Amino acid sequence: MYLPDFDYYAPDSLAETCEALERFGAKAKVLSGGTDIIAKMKSGLLSPGVLISLKKLEDLKKIDYVSGKGVVIGALSTHNDLVNSKILNDKYLSVSEAAHNMASNQIRNIGTVGGNLCNAVPSADLPPILIALGATIKLVGTKGERVMLLEDLFTGPMKTVIAENEILTEIVIPDQLSTGSNYIKFGLRRSGALAVVGIAVAVTVNGGTITEAKIAIGAAAPTPIRAREAEKFLQGKTISDDLLAEAGVIASGESKPISDIRGSAEYRRDLIRVLTRRALHKAINEGHV
Amino acid sequence: MSQVITDKHGIQHYMITINVNGDDYTRVVKANTLLVNVLRDELDLTGTKKGCELGDCGSCTILLENKPVDSCMILAIEADGKKITTIEGIAESSELDKVQEAFINNGAIQCGYCTPGMIISAKALLTRNPHPNEKEVREAIAGNLCRCTGFVNIVKAVLKVSEETNDKEVISNE
Ligand SMILES: Cc1cc2nc3c(=O)[nH]c(=O)nc-3n(C[C@H](O)[C@H](O)[C@H](O)COP(=O)(O)OP(=O)(O)OC[C@H]3O[C@@H](n4cnc5c(N)ncnc54)[C@H](O)[C@@H]3O)c2cc1C
Ligand code: FES
Ligand code: FES
Numbered sequence: 001m002y003l004p005d006f007d008y009y010a011p012d013s014l015a016e017t018c019e020a021l022e023r024f025g026a027k028a029k030v031l032s033g034g035t036d037i038i039a040k041m042k043s044g045l046l047s048p049g050v051l052i053s054l055k056k057l058e059d060l061k062k063i064d065y066v067s068g069k070g071v072v073i074g075a076l077s078t079h080n081d082l083v084n085s086k087i088l089n090d091k092y093l094s095v096s097e098a099a100h101n102m103a104s105n106q107i108r109n110i111g112t113v114g115g116n117l118c119n120a121v122p123s124a125d126l127p128p129i130l131i132a133l134g135a136t137i138k139l140v141g142t143k144g145e146r147v148m149l150l151e152d153l154f155t156g157p158m159k160t161v162i163a164e165n166e167i168l169t170e171i172v173i174p175d176q177l178s179t180g181s182n183y184i185k186f187g188l189r190r191s192g193a194l195a196v197v198g199i200a201v202a203v204t205v206n207g208g209t210i211t212e213a214k215i216a217i218g219a220a221a222p223t224p225i226r227a228r229e230a231e232k233f234l235q236g237k238t239i240s241d242d243l244l245a246e247a248g249v250i251a252s253g254e255s256k257p258i259s260d261i262r263g264s265a266e267y268r269r270d271l272i273r274v275l276t277r278r279a280l281h282k283a284i285n286e287g288h289v
Numbered sequence: 290m291s292q293v294i295t296d297k298h299g300i301q302h303y304m305i306t307i308n309v310n311g312d313d314y315t316r317v318v319k320a321n322t323l324l325v326n327v328l329r330d331e332l333d334l335t336g337t338k339k340g341c342e343l344g345d346c347g348s349c350t351i352l353l354e355n356k357p358v359d360s361c362m363i364l365a366i367e368a369d370g371k372k373i374t375t376i377e378g379i380a381e382s383s384e385l386d387k388v389q390e391a392f393i394n395n396g397a398i399q400c401g402y403c404t405p406g407m408i409i410s411a412k413a414l415l416t417r418n419p420h421p422n423e424k425e426v427r428e429a430i431a432g433n434l435c436r437c438t439g440f441v442n443i444v445k446a447v448l449k450v451s452e453e454t455n456d457k458e459v460i461s462n463e
Contacts, residue, residue, distance in 0.1 A: 106432045
């Protein structure tokens with residue numbers, strides 16, 4: 001399998017990267033780990049005239065804790081960087097675990113968080129857990145930067161609000177009260193399979209009562225979604241098995257999955273019902289796992 | 290940036306240097322040249338195989354800066370200046386590496402097509418974690434598909450290396 005010809009640039013700075021993107025416009029594409037874009041180019045689904053590599057932007061390869069801000073994840077961190085990050089292991093093991101259950105070790109060493117988010121595939125594994133934890137993202141372009149909630153990035157399958165001259169530079173998981181979070185991926189194989197559905201929850205529990213719950217679901221609609229009705233239903237309620245089961249039913253009702261090779265819409269809805277309950281249960285009982 | 294030459298068709302060529310199995314190689318590549326093709330076609334290191342060419346099968350697995358990656362998914366130019374180990378460089382002397390020996394002795398090789406990638410993944414695991422459990426072994430080779438062995442003997446071979454590694458040796462190797 002060979003790739004079509006294209007020009008390649010690896011700018012030394014963020015500013016030069018954005019300028020190059022502006023200069024080449026629609027014919028240019030950003031290259032991060034390449035695990036999505038190279039596959040698409042090989043399959044003839046995409047043939048950009050120019051690839052702008054981010055490989056020299058060393059500052060975007062770090063995961064730090066910045067006090068008053070939260071955990072700052074550089075967009076070029078690889079999935080295995082998330083798996084091995086001490087900061088994430090300590091604070092949000094659920095994020096490391098979500099990364100750990102992706103793809104294969106070889107792909108986890110190349111694929112990046114930024115690529116996973118910007119690619120905007122509804123079944124991607126990192127958006128749900130990061131959305132449930134209230135993550136924000138920073139987009140930097142030739143005209144400055146903007147910060148927004150990650151959940152506002154997606155506009156449709158493989159569509160985002162990112163402008164042609166912009167790149168995603170960092171993801172921030174803000175400091176929070178949440179006491180537990182969890183992501184459950186349902187794939188058809190244990191490894192190397194995309195999610196049929198993926199459910200992430202983050203809960204704040206105070207003495208047997210749920211004070212806040214966030215539920216984010218992947219592969220349940222054209223973009224990752226929040227199950228807001230289920231979240232509202234849970235707020236202020238006393239934890240019981242029936243309560244969590246009912247939240248699963250509500251979340252399932254809110255989802256709008258499609259039928260495809262990995263599963264029918266009906267099957268997905270039922271998975272969402274069951275896995276929402278399970279994810280809530282785990283987050284409540286085991287904390288940030 | 291690496292040196293760029295534009296040919297008469299307007300196609301850009303880039304000069305890159307990669308360190309493969311301890312030796313530096315400088316080659317002129319096109320932007321669309323894949324790392325696996327430089328290793329196989331330019332350097333004649335054909336131990337690295339091509340199967341799916343889409344990141345699924347792991348037959349093209351190499352170590353890039355000591356980490357296993359699928360060389361079919363990486364542009365050669367992205368590896369400019371980096372250190373690479375292929376199956377040809379996995380043994381440190383003229384004798385086979387312990388992992389290679391264990392694959393032979395435990396019947397972990399049938400047609401052999403998956404073997405180079407499998408050994409690279411196993412070697413990377415054992416370097417990081419000299420005494421993995423079965424789950425960890427299976428996880429480390431989950432990105433390497435074998436259509437012959439059913440994986441049982443491969444897992445056995447890797448566990449055997451762990452069993453035969455005493456910890457003194459591990460510490461002195463670090
Ligand atoms: C075998 C295999 C298994 C996989 N398994 C999984 C899985 O289990 N779960 C899962 O979620 N995904 C999976 N993937 C998909 C893929 O590996 C991930 O989505 C990965 O995170 C993509 O990151 P990348 O750096 O390789 O992206 P790239 O391919 O470099 O980029 C993807 C897209 O995002 C754009 N982009 C990248 N970075 C930025 C940025 N910083 N700013 C703006 N735009 C940007 C690119 O232009 C491109 O359009 C798998 C892929 C393969 C090949
Ligand atoms: S040939 Fe590279 S993963 Fe299959
Ligand atoms: S031995 Fe034949 S593919 Fe593994």
